[in-house]
Amino acid sequence: MDLRDSPEEASFRQEARSWLEANLPEGWGRPGFEKPRTPAEEVAFLRQWQRALYDGGWAGLDWPAEYGGRGIGIVESLIYNEEYTRARGPNQISMSVGTSLVGPTLIAEGAEWQKERFLQPILKGEEVWCQGFSEPNAGSDLASLRTRGEVVGDEIVVNGQKTWTSFAQQADWCILVVRSDPEAARHKGLSFLLVDMKSPGISIRPLIEMTGHQWFNEVFFDDVRVPVENVVGEIGKGWDIVMTTLAVERGSSSQHARLAADVELLIEAAKRSPRGEGKTAADDPLVRQKLAAFASEAMIMRMSVYRNAQVLEETGVPGPEGSTLKVFWSELDQRVKNAALDILGPSAMVPEGDPSAVDDGYWAYEMLWSRAATIYAGTSEVQRNIISTRVLGLPR
Ligand SMILES: Cc1cc2nc3c(=O)[nH]c(=O)nc-3n(C[C@H](O)[C@H](O)[C@H](O)COP(=O)(O)OP(=O)(O)OC[C@H]3O[C@@H](n4cnc5c(N)ncnc54)[C@H](O)[C@@H]3O)c2cc1C
Incomplete structure (x- = not known):
């Protein structure tokens, strides 16, 4: 499997990169940017941002064009997700039920009037x-x-x-x-x-x-x-629809990019974290080995994501293999976030808003939030049951 971009994919990647550079919310990611703090502020901000993505042609990339999407392939969607994460675009979590779950479920199973009524408002950020x-x-x-x-x-x-x-x-x-x-x-x-x-x-x-x-x-x-x-x-017959939604949720495939970006952020933070006379955490050979292992695992995950995408393109439905990815990224995520606190020391536990917090409290928040990853969209135990019976064919 060749993971390098084809010429068409490379030009698509460049298009996404340039658009994001030119259109991310003004001041986003720079010191002094007033981030939304409450869920209500965050949703209002993300509604606007979703609208900007829609107007720019970057919403619902793999949705059919007749419903406001762009009708392009899964691999291009992955490339866009990688570029989005690389640019550290806003985390669109409150939009994600609509864009990641409801949209694909309705496209697969909805009545025509439901598709016409609901899909565009999701893409435009008008309905959460x-x-x-x-x-x-x-x-x-x-x-x-x-x-x-x-x-x-x-x-x-x-x-x-x-x-x-x-x-x-x-x-x-x-x-x-x-x-x-x-x-x-x-x-x-x-x-x-x-x-x-x-x-x-x-x-x-x-x-x-x-x-x-x-x-x-x-x-x-x-x-x-x-x-x-x-x-x-x-x-x-709602159970059939539930199965479609859960398969889409578990097969969701852009987490590799987020993890890789977090590992890079951690490497940068380790280079700034003092460790003894004139040294930083990044000089410690044990820390270096840990960071290198995380970077390798993030790369392995990327390969698995692309392999799954190929299967999805051939069959049209996410298979039980999505469970292997879910277990892998959620547990790796927790290991990376726990290690961040070990590597960066006590100030990594200081929450956002405090001047002594590393990366404005990012790691403190992420370590706590990562606990949820092995629970939502199916717990690790449940995913392992699926892997054992439906992927490996083991008896119940
Ligand atoms: C951040 C987050 C967001 C969420 N958002 C939503 C949402 O928007 N909408 C929504 O509907 N739900 C949401 N959930 C709920 C989520 O889907 C459930 O928490 C999840 O399905 C697990 O169910 P439970 O919490 O009832 O735990 P339980 O099912 O009671 O499980 C308890 C423990 O038993 C284990 N267990 C259960 N069954 C088995 C089995 N057969 N074999 C082995 N072990 C087993 C589990 O792995 C777990 O460790 C969210 C959860 C989180 C953490």
Whole structure:
């Protein structure tokens, strides 16, 4: 496998690089740039930035052109993601439910009117989405969910609770999985709904994360009425749609670029971190070996990502191999962030805003945030179950 860019890919890479250089938000990444601090400020900022990406032709690169995308290949999308991370563009996390999960799910499974109504507003940053899957007693075992969706005439009446719903407070819409037939077997009788978050009967209670940020929420549904036409696929066949969404989520493939950029940032920080008389952490042979190992692992991950992309281009659907990547990057991410605190010392634990914080508290925040990586989008244990049975063919 040749990982060098073809001439066309190289010119695409240059196009992306030049556009990002010219169009990143003014002052972004430079000292003094007033970063959005609260989730509400962040979403407002990212809505604007998403619009700029859309106007520049850099949103929904692999979505069909008829829905506002650019209709280009997966490899070009990877190249764009690499350039975006290299330029350290804004982390688009609050947009990601819409762009990474809802869009691809609707493109694959949505009714024509749903594609026409919802896809462009996602790409333009006009509508933010949240994902209402997990419940207090249904996470890894999602099929045990209990939120009820009773079909009454041409509406579905929803009652129940979701939890860990990221960005529910900022979201305009929600992809919601409900039990529409309580008599049916666990994986049957579920329905996948598109719910307007302004519907009467929805209440949201924020949860604070250990990073101090508040992205998660509990969401309560009390006689919330959803038109039957907002069902994706068929009533009672929601599990099939859930599988599509989860496959897209686990196969998401730009993490290698982020990790490689973080390893480079750590190398730079080690060169600035004092270690004894006139030396820095980067002079320590043990630190050098660790950093070199991380850089190699990030490179291995890039190769795996490109190999998976080839499979995806051939088959059109992300396969269970996405689980190997998910386990690899999430655990590597944690190792890199833990090592950063060891290498950079106590001031790496000082949070952002304090003048003594290394890289304005980036490492302190990232070490805490990286704990989540082995939980969301399927825990490491669950991914290993998938790898053992569906990739390696081991018995249950
Ligand atoms: C940062 C973050 C954002 C999230 N955002 C959202 C969101 O927007 N929307 C949403 O719906 N959900 C969201 N989640 C929830 C996430 O999907 C769940 O946390 C995840 O599915 C695990 O479920 P759980 O927390 O209920 O843990 P459980 O499923 O209860 O698991 C507890 C432990 O048991 C292990 N375990 C469970 N089953 C097995 C098994 N069969 N074999 C071996 N071990 C097993 C798990 O690995 C874990 O260690 C988010 C989570 C995080 C961390």
